[in-house]
Amino acid sequence: MRTLKTNVYILLRVPTVTVGTLSCDPDYFSLNVKTQRKDLYDREEELAFLEKSVELPITVVTGIRRVGKSSVVSVFLSDKPGMLVDLRETGPNPSARELFKRFEKALNSSRIKRLWQFLSERIRGISVGPFGVVFERGVEQSMTLSALFDLFEDYASSERVVFTIALDEVQEARGYKRLQAAIAHSYDYNKHVRFVLTGSQVGLLEDFLGERDPSAYLFGRAVSRVEVKRLSKERSLDFLNKGFYACGVDPPKELEKVVEALDGIVGWLAHYGNYKLKGLSTKEIIKNAAMLELEEVKKLRGKYYLPILQSLAQGSASWSYIFRFVRANVDTSERQFNEALKQLVKYGFVEKNKEGYSIADPVLRLAVSKTWKNFEDW
Template sequence: MLFDRRPKIRGEDFYDRKEELQLFFKGVEAGEGLIIVYGVRRVGKTSLVYVGLSELGIPFIPIDVRGFLVDLSFLSPQILLGVVGEVLKRYESYQGRVEEFLSNVLEYVESLDLGMLKLRIREKRGELPTKVLEHANRWAKKRKTRVVIVLDEAQELRAYPRWRDLLAWSIDTLENVTFVVTGSEVGVLSDFLKLSDPNSPLFGRARLEIKLSKFSREQSIDFLKKGFNEAGIAVKEEETEDTVDKLNGIVGWLSLYGYYRVTYGLTHVEALKRVEEDAAKLLASELEKIVKYSPKRYIAILRAISLGLKSWSEIKHFTEGVAGYIPDNRFNSLLQNLVKYSFIEKTENGEYKPIETLLPKAVEMLRKNTE
């Protein structure tokens, strides 16, 4: 179902992305040790990975890094990789398809608010992550397959440099293990991996990078039409076009709009209003984590860009009118943080614009909450 709210697993439920899928297939089949899938929020990165691995029929272990809460602060390779050993044991008796394997993997975690996940298994103290991975490698080699470990939203590991060492070691040492890392906060993911830093263990390591972009207007319209045809629902063309104009090629929001119309029978106006409200609340909560250290300045910058100001000087002039004088280097740092966390983008001609058309609503919501 194209309008399913969860990440896709089956190819028939996944729209287009043929070029990116073929590239992913080639990377896994060629034995790449590290595959990086990146793009802004809600463009289908997780679905691409799950569908790709399901189509290939390769065992994989999905780990949503955001959801592993250990003492609310401590995160270690031992704990995250503990699930790998447990899953491989479970896989010994596995005879079905990868979709079923994924459901078995998910038995090791429990759902929390905001889509977060929490481990239910205990850490095996003293067992090194390298030993776990060596076991996975032997297991896969014996069965003439690969084991793929998916680190979803891997930028959350940026405070844990040991992960870079572990990834580099795995690439160099393990022939039958592939790490797939995904990231929505593109600049932050880059900070974590440090692929361009000569002092990083990942510098110069072979890897495959796959970028997922937002849908074009034509793709967005086609996606909605196919989703409604699949559900047997007739939708006016002007409603489809209005939705695409408002949701700007973000497949997660397009899917949610279709889901509300198909599942709950909402009208166009009702469904679009609900998606916009949901999106604004989620974006505001995501922004809140970033702007809390300098809320007045950040919100002023975001308001300027939301109002259509594009150049560095225009945005700075507006921001200082609201928040007072800001040194250039500090202003640049604030602006760059918003780019790194994928809330705004810098175009080729040096102008700034929101990545999502719903950002202005989120900014106003955030501004009211902080007043």
């Protein structure tokens, strides 16, 4: 085991921990969205699919939360003209100003200075400053997203390239209909612009695409689809082993039990590796993750959601079992129950499978059942 120099880190909802200064290459355990291919474990199949997906204007990337969709798309874009627009926490009805600020940030992260100059020369209210492109206040009133996408088309055509706009967690902005309209416009008229839409909340993503709504802007348009799946147990174990060795640290002996508990969700595996390197116990790491998941559940307003999740805490269950469990704990009608269960599926907290329904995220299952309290360092 490498001898470590000591530094002090303060972590959210966990105690101050004395840890070592480590240099990891590749850095599999980074909690940020990956930007370099070497730091992204596996995913050759998903990246290869994205390379071929330029045949259609829209590619949809799905997968449950923390499975690594954003990192896959970010690495895909790392050597291509394009940008990744983070739409997380915009709220379902973001303002035009909020969306344009998200595009501004994405343009600056892209580091495509020729595009910055191209836009500033053609749009009043867009300038290039010392830190990148600047969308001045009011620019969202003088132009539409459709017009912005048309300018991306003009730029891509002049450069003889395909320009990719990746919208991460696009369903978050589902209430802003002008975004759907702009994508539909670009789909129909722009030959050099492609969209990659990611979403963890599959039901809401389907609503955004208007798959069952003939009046929706994107209804009926062909899309490519790729699912980013959980890692197998073997790949999960390999990920953790390689991650620790890349940091010059011998892997803990408990890895097989950790893999069993975290069920192939690469975000949680990286979370475990990251905080294990910082000196936390396994119980502290799992508790921290469980508290994060409970915070997500608290965002759902309604008295039926938690009882439904509690009914699934021990594994898959049928509709009738869940309904009986919920009705024994809260006063509910079948209609109210069905609507709550439907929303949990839409938001990606619950999956429908052959056995009935189950909690999608293993850490959420631990949080709801409170079994994280049973974890110790193995």
